[in-house]
Amino acid sequence: MNFDRSDEQTMLADTARRVGEKFGLDYWRDLDARKAFPSAIWQEICEAGLCGIAVPEEYGGAGLGMTEMAMAIEALCAAGGGSTLSQMFMCNPVFGGVTISTFGTQAMKRELLPDLVAGKAMFAMALTEPDAGTNTLAMKTFARADGDGWRINGQKIWITAVPQATKILVVARTKKLEEISRKTDGISLFLIDVARDGLSHQAIDKVGTSTLPSSSVFFEDVRVEPHELVGTLDGGFRELLDVLNTERIVTTAGLVATAQLAIRLAVDYARERKVFNNAPIGSYQSIQFPLAEAQIQLECARLMNHKAATLYDQGKPYGSEANMAKYLAGHAAGLATDRAIQTLGGMGYAKEYHVERLWRDARLFRVAPVSEEMILNYVAQHDLGLPRSY
Incomplete structure (x- = not known):
């Protein structure tokens, strides 16, 4: 097992550290007090190429891996942001980047990945539900077939950065439990606009991570178009x-x-x-x-x-x-x-x-x-x- 960093990994970590130090402890204390979203540092992160570390080069990313992403996040967060800053990487390079790069269509990749890398697109993921919590398979949010698309109804909770997101990855059942043999079947992923009829959200007052809002999200007959399905219909788990x-x-x-x-x-x-x-x-x-x-x-x-x-x-x-x-x-x-x-x-x-x-x-x-x-x-x-x- 080799513990040596490559020159590229060292340079990446150094870049991340410098960006993090530019926005140090006082920056984060001020944002925390105002419950303000860290827009300035995120834009700098994107301009430095750190958001696109694991995004394929053909879409503007660096084409590297999760190892390099982990190294960059460590260096960034240790400079002042702490664990809250890593949540922004969950929302964007993971919920957006990993999901689209791995399971998205070519059209989805061409449309969204360059904007993600540039910081023009922001992502959230709607998974947790009030009555299910960690028991994901007990989710009740349901996407019923509607013509060539779907209509989503349900509620999610503890969803991060919804007000700032342009897209939200929604996890929903597309088959009822009585229609399937295994609970892991009949689950699908959809990537839809946050600004959409029938989708609303409400902030949750909380003790920490104040710079990134957490919200309850409500879906009332939210229309989903065919091209917004990510991955396999009914096989998304x-x-x-x-x-x-x-x-x-x-x-x-x-x-x-x-x-x-x-x-x-x-x-x-x-x-x-x-x-x-x-x-x-x-x-x-x-x-x-x-x-x-x-x-x-x-x-x-x-x-x-x-x-x-x-x-x-x-x-x-x-x-x-x-x-x-x-x-x-x-x-x-x-x-x-x-x-x-x-x-x-x-x-x-x-x-x-x-x-x-x-x-x-x-x-x-x-x-x-x-x-x-x-x-x-x-x-x-x-x-x-x-x-x-x-």
């Missing part, structure tokens, strides 16, 4: 898994970066802050050990994530690795941000010192986009061969 597992890789990269940033802020403070015998608090093991443990966890998560990304790029199964990496990264970011606050003491609770934002934002990713409990279920069933427990 398997295709959806590819989207969701690459989403895990992107999530993990952001969480690794969050842990790295939180540890750096804590270490910088611990070197300077002196108490009692005028020694820096970083000389005490009670400060050192939790930060060292978080460092160990983040490095393990990074390695597992790069393994998952490499397997994806090689066309090999990568679901277990992507889930394990996300599990490790959630714990690493949780520990790092919590202990960073503890290291800073009262100042850790002050917005001036940034770690409270990292802590609030990172907490989401122990339950989303897949909960720790569901990851443990997955590993128990698919890696240990134990009976399905849910």
Whole structure:
């Protein structure tokens, strides 16, 4: 196994780091306070070619892989954005780029991928439902046949960046449960305009990730045209898994970066802050050990994530690795941000010192986009061969 970066990967990570540093901690603190969308940095990311890392060259992308995308996201997010910035890569290079590049028609690729790369098109994905949650197969949103297209009715919840999106990837049933032999059948993916009759959305007030809105989305007889089907009619569940597992890789990269940033802020403070015998608090093991443990966890998560990304790029199964990496990264970011606050003491609770934002934002990713409990279920069933427990 080769851990060396190529010259191209090194240059890519350096470019990402420079873009991230241009929009540093104060930029993100201001956006968080105003609950403002990070439009400026996203445009810069697109202009630097980072949005199109994994998009084929013929559509304006770099034609690289998930490994390079993970490296770029780590460098970007560690410069100040933390895990929230990685959500923008979920929405665009994954929900848009991976979906269209892998399953879209040639016409869809020609129309949408160049705009995605340039930052002219923004994407969201409508999957989670109020009564289904992680149990995707219990979704009730239904697309009934209507002439040569469909009409969608239903509700989704916790959908990211809907007000900013131009397109939304909608996951819906296209066959009723009584019409199929397996629950995984009869599911389809549609990529439709957000601005469409019958589609409405309402913001959810939340504790963190304030720069990216989360919404409930309502579909009332929303018309879907034939060319807006992505992938296989009634066979979209398997295709959806590819989207969701690459989403895990992107999530993990952001969480690794969050842990790295939180540890750096804590270490910088611990070197300077002196108490009692005028020694820096970083000389005490009670400060050192939790930060060292978080460092160990983040490095393990990074390695597992790069393994998952490499397997994806090689066309090999990568679901277990992507889930394990996300599990490790959630714990690493949780520990790092919590202990960073503890290291800073009262100042850790002050917005001036940034770690409270990292802590609030990172907490989401122990339950989303897949909960720790569901990851443990997955590993128990698919890696240990134990009976399905849910």
